Each structure stands twice: as structure tokens, then as C-alpha cells.
Amino acid sequence: MASEETEVVVVGAGQAGVAMSEHLGAEGIPHIVIERHRIAERWRTERWDSLVANGPAWHDRFPNLEFPDIAPDAFATKEQVAEYFVAYAEKIGAPVRCGVEVTSVRKHEGRAGFRVETSEGSIDARFVVAATGPFQRPVIPPIVPDGAVATQIHSSGYRNPEQLPEGAVLVVGAGSSGVQIADELRRAGRRVFLSVGPHDRPPREYRGRDFCWWLGVLGLWDLTTPPQGAAHVTIAVSGAHGGHTVDFRALADTGVELVGMTAAYDKGVLRFVPDLAANIAAGDEKYLALLRAADAYVERNGLDLPEEPQAHVLGPDPACVSDPRLELDLAEAGVTSIVWATGFAADYGWLDVDAFDENGRPDQRRGISREPGVYFLGLPWLSRRGSSFIWGVWHDARYIADHITTRRGYLAYGSN
Structure with missing residues (x-):
């Protein structure tokens, strides 16, 4: 040319x-x-x-x-x-x-x-x-040094469970990518730890309508500036397996151990911020706020959409949330891989x-x-x-x- x-x-x-x-x-x-x-x-x-x-x-x-x-x-x-x-x-x-x-x-x-x-x-x-x-440009925070575990990859480099060496996996980041990768690894029989930071957690579907529809009729797609502090907050929503609402409690019930944000590494031990319960609670509130807004919209406009009172019931926190792990000895836990679902620059x-x-x-x-x-x-x-x-x-x-x-x-x- x-x-x-x-x-x-x-x-x-x-x-x-x-x-x-x-x-x-x-x-x-x-x-x-x-x-x-x-x-x-x-x-x-x-x-x-x-x-x-x-x-x-x-x-x-x-x-x-x-x-x-x-x-x-x-x-x-x-x-x-x-x-x-x-x-x-x-x-x-x-x-x-x-x-x-x-x-x-x-x-x-x-x-x-x-x-x-x-x-x-x-x-x-x-x-x-x-x-x-x-x-x-994939972003991997400079927390865990090379060689601390057999494999460290960004979510953009992850393909399937068979790609990773045998052993437990730590997935860092609980947006759509991190949640789906953690769930896939758990289904493949791996022991999985999921590091959960601040997130938005909308319902996949509510009262017979996808959350995309709800954001549309509620005018939320048209917000011109993100809510305070939410410019880079990840969205935990999934289209996998036909689409489902991300529920961290249900994920924990299947065997995924939730931990707080990954903070530091020293001599084979990872330390987590004691913020897991707060992050889960904040995500829950965003989820419930959307349900309340949807209910109000239905009533205000006289729509014939089925009620879902059970969607408002969250259930008790799992033990890993009420009594969170703050440290993880990688070798002792058998962690051989870390998948960083930590975004891009x-x-x-x-x-x-x-x-x-x-x-x-x-x-x-x-x-x-x-x-x-x-x-x-x-x-x-x-x-x-x-x-x-x-x-x-x-x-x-x-x-x-x-x-x-x-x-x-x-x-x-x-x-x-």
C-alpha cells in the first residue's frame, strides 16, 4: 500500500x-x-x-x-x-x-x-x-512474584480447565469473567478460591424480563455519568448455561471459597482485605434496588408481569463470608494456578x-x-x-x- x-x-x-x-x-x-x-x-x-x-x-x-x-x-x-x-x-x-x-x-x-x-x-x-x-493491555497487579505458583495468567489468556496444571486455582476478580471462569473450574472438579471485590450484581431475569430490558425501561442505560465511585466497578452477570443471576451464596454452596480482595503476598502466603462481607452486601443492595425499581415500574404502569417475591430473599451468608479467610498459604492449599480477571488498560x-x-x-x-x-x-x-x-x-x-x-x-x- x-x-x-x-x-x-x-x-x-x-x-x-x-x-x-x-x-x-x-x-x-x-x-x-x-x-x-x-x-x-x-x-x-x-x-x-x-x-x-x-x-x-x-x-x-x-x-x-x-x-x-x-x-x-x-x-x-x-x-x-x-x-x-x-x-x-x-x-x-x-x-x-x-x-x-x-x-x-x-x-x-x-x-x-x-x-x-x-x-x-x-x-x-x-x-x-x-x-x-x-x-x-491485560492488567495483572504486581502482587504475586513469578514462580510463586506454577501458572499465572490473565483471564484473556485463559481457555479451559485443561489448560491449567493439576491443583487448586485462585481466581482474582468477581465480575462476569471471574465468576464464569471460577464456576467452570469448579464444575471441572477443581478446588477454587474466588477473590471478590466491589461489584454490581443485577438479576439476570426478573418477572419474566431480562435485566437488559429493565435497564432500558427504567432509563438506566441512559445514565451519562457513573454513580459515585462506580466508574470501574465490575458487573457480575452471566449468559452461561442459558443465563442466570450470579449468586455468590449459591456459588459458595457448590464449593467455591470466597475471599476478599487480594492485597499482598509474602513468603508463599497471600493476604486478603477483610472486605468480603461488605462487598457482598453492597452488591446485594444494588441487586435489591433494581428489583424494587422494577416492582415500582410494574405497579406504576399497570403491567401484567408475574410477581417474584422469592427473588428478594437472599438467605444467610455462607461461612466463608461470615468468617472469611484473611490468609492463604498457596502451597498448603494446593494452589498451582492464579487466573487474574482484573481487567485491562x-x-x-x-x-x-x-x-x-x-x-x-x-x-x-x-x-x-x-x-x-x-x-x-x-x-x-x-x-x-x-x-x-x-x-x-x-x-x-x-x-x-x-x-x-x-x-x-x-x-x-x-x-x-
């Missing part, structure tokens, strides 16, 4: 990049989508084998294409999600170039636009959309522009950065709570496309 020109370069061909391409194409804006691997690669190779989407197929999709051969209330497998985006890209004729890596983006000196350097040459673009999303080392704050985070509002012509897409809370979901990124992309269209109009004024 020799040096060329286009109006917009979109970096990344996951859900964000494909959504961006649809809206740019609808506006007739010339663009190129650059993807260093394959379309939706992270769904293919950076997730465990049994992963399914956390939202039902009727909800977790773009508006203009349904999932084929999947019931509306079912949960798509990771392979089905990846193929969905491939099909969507074909449907809209997205100009995706796979196997090409963007190595740098720099602003032109003395004129508008940017020079995009790639592994196959350079591209001059008036606008650049960073659609690489939030899952760029962004990596914009290739984007050499003035679009970041003093902490290196994108300085943007609804995806529009402080560097004119540079946009971010696919980030949590980009415009609202729903921005992290497949349907949410589609709407965020439309907003950015509208902004690019408007800016092109200003730049074109007087050029004829």
Missing part, C-alpha cells in the same frame, strides 16, 4: 470499528478501517472457549441485523459474535483492511489532517477514529497527538477529543452506561459520524 489519502481512518475492526464504518458509509464519507488481525479478533482469540455474550441476542446486536439461527432470548457464543461482525461488515461493504497494523498517527505540520503510518505504508487522513476499545502508544490528559487517558467528551479531528470510540461510559454494549457503541458511532459530517461542512466552506 503506497502513500494514499482518505477522509477518515478508523483504527480497529471490532464492534466499534464496524459500527463507525456503517455510519460513515451512510453519510458517503470516504474512509478506511485498519485492523491488525481479523474482524472481531478479540472475540475469537482473547476469550475462553465457553464464553457467550452477556446480553440476549435480541438486545446485544446492531439495529439492522439480527443474529442468525439464535433464539432472541438466547446468548450467542463468542464464535457467533465474531461471525456476526464479519457478516455485518460484508452487509455494509465496510472497507476493512485486515492484517495491517497502525504504527503511528501524527498531526500534519502547517496543514489540517494526520499522517497515519501503517505496516503497509502511509495514509493521509483528515480525521482519525481510535476504535480499538478498552481491552488493549488502554494502550494508545501509536496515537502521537495532543488528545490525552495528564494521566494518559483520552481527554474527550462523547468521543470527541480535545485534538480536533481525533475521536475515540468503544470506551466504557463514552456517552452513557450503554456505551460498553454492542448496541450502545453503534449509537455512539452515529454521534461521532454526525460530528465529522458537520466538521467537514465547515472545512469545505469557501473551498470552491
Whole structure:
């Protein structure tokens, strides 16, 4: 690919990049989508084998294409999600170039636009959309030194129980990934410890409706800023086994031992923060608050939805919560593996522009950065709570496309 020109370069061909391409194409804006691997690669190779989407197929999709051969209330497998985006890209004729890596983006000196350097040459673009999303660099806290156990991996590197050496497993992080991995390992006959931090725990389904529906009718998807202290709180919800509400008490009853947040390591012993009961209680309150809001909505609108009084009954705390373990001798417990379900950090080392704050985070509002012509897409809370979901990124992309269209109009004024 020799040096060329286009109006917009979109970096990344996951859900964000494909959504961006649809809206740019609808506006007739010339663009190129650059993807260093394959379309939706992270769904293919950076997730465990049994992963399914956390939202039902009727909800977790773009508006203009349904999932084929999947019931509306079912949960798509990771392979089905990846193929969905491939099909969507074909449907809209997205100009995706796979196997090409963007190595740098720099602003032109003395004129508008940017020079995009790639592994196959350079591209001059008036606008650049960073659609690489939030899952760029796996984060493993520097707590347990190398060699302390046989295996330490991030959840993005976990595939199945057979991948890990024989022995007990500590899973650190109790969001959707950590909970599902811990449950899978327990079902495979492993002894499992699950380190639980602050979390949100919505019901999978309540009164015959999925929690995605409840957040929609209650207007909670449209929250524009996270509640105090909740910007990075994980959501414990699962689409596995047909979808179910995550219940830490039930998980403990099956044999998973819950512990608090992982704090420190010294001479083979892990120490946990004495916060397990508080974390469980806070998650319970968020769960119950949503049930109460749903009940009020049903009554207010006269809906004929079956009551579920038993959903409000939580039951007693298991012993591991009421009398939590604060230390774990890894060798004594037979722990040979630690799976860190501890999230990701962004990596914009290739984007050499003035679009970041003093902490290196994108300085943007609804995806529009402080560097004119540079946009971010696919980030949590980009415009609202729903921005992290497949349907949410589609709407965020439309907003950015509208902004690019408007800016092109200003730049074109007087050029004829």
C-alpha cells in the first residue's frame, strides 16, 4: 500500500470499528478501517472457549441485523459474535483492511489532517477514529512474584480447565469473567478460591424480563455519568448455561471459597482485605434496588408481569463470608494456578497527538477529543452506561459520524 489519502481512518475492526464504518458509509464519507488481525479478533482469540455474550441476542446486536439461527432470548457464543461482525461488515461493504497494523498517527505540520503510518505504508487522513476499545493491555497487579505458583495468567489468556496444571486455582476478580471462569473450574472438579471485590450484581431475569430490558425501561442505560465511585466497578452477570443471576451464596454452596480482595503476598502466603462481607452486601443492595425499581415500574404502569417475591430473599451468608479467610498459604492449599480477571488498560502508544490528559487517558467528551479531528470510540461510559454494549457503541458511532459530517461542512466552506 503506497502513500494514499482518505477522509477518515478508523483504527480497529471490532464492534466499534464496524459500527463507525456503517455510519460513515451512510453519510458517503470516504474512509478506511485498519485492523491488525481479523474482524472481531478479540472475540475469537482473547476469550475462553465457553464464553457467550452477556446480553440476549435480541438486545446485544446492531439495529439492522439480527443474529442468525439464535433464539432472541438466547446468548450467542463468542464464535457467533465474531461471525456476526464479519457478516455485518460484508452487509455494509465496510472497507476493512485486515492484517495491517497502525504504527503511528501524527498531526500534519502547517496543514489540517494526520499522517497515519501503517505496516503497509502511509495514509493521509483528515480525521482519525481510535476504535480499538478498552481491552488493549491485560492488567495483572504486581502482587504475586513469578514462580510463586506454577501458572499465572490473565483471564484473556485463559481457555479451559485443561489448560491449567493439576491443583487448586485462585481466581482474582468477581465480575462476569471471574465468576464464569471460577464456576467452570469448579464444575471441572477443581478446588477454587474466588477473590471478590466491589461489584454490581443485577438479576439476570426478573418477572419474566431480562435485566437488559429493565435497564432500558427504567432509563438506566441512559445514565451519562457513573454513580459515585462506580466508574470501574465490575458487573457480575452471566449468559452461561442459558443465563442466570450470579449468586455468590449459591456459588459458595457448590464449593467455591470466597475471599476478599487480594492485597499482598509474602513468603508463599497471600493476604486478603477483610472486605468480603461488605462487598457482598453492597452488591446485594444494588441487586435489591433494581428489583424494587422494577416492582415500582410494574405497579406504576399497570403491567401484567408475574410477581417474584422469592427473588428478594437472599438467605444467610455462607461461612466463608461470615468468617472469611484473611490468609492463604498457596502451597498448603494446593494452589498451582492464579487466573487474574482484573481487567485491562488502554494502550494508545501509536496515537502521537495532543488528545490525552495528564494521566494518559483520552481527554474527550462523547468521543470527541480535545485534538480536533481525533475521536475515540468503544470506551466504557463514552456517552452513557450503554456505551460498553454492542448496541450502545453503534449509537455512539452515529454521534461521532454526525460530528465529522458537520466538521467537514465547515472545512469545505469557501473551498470552491
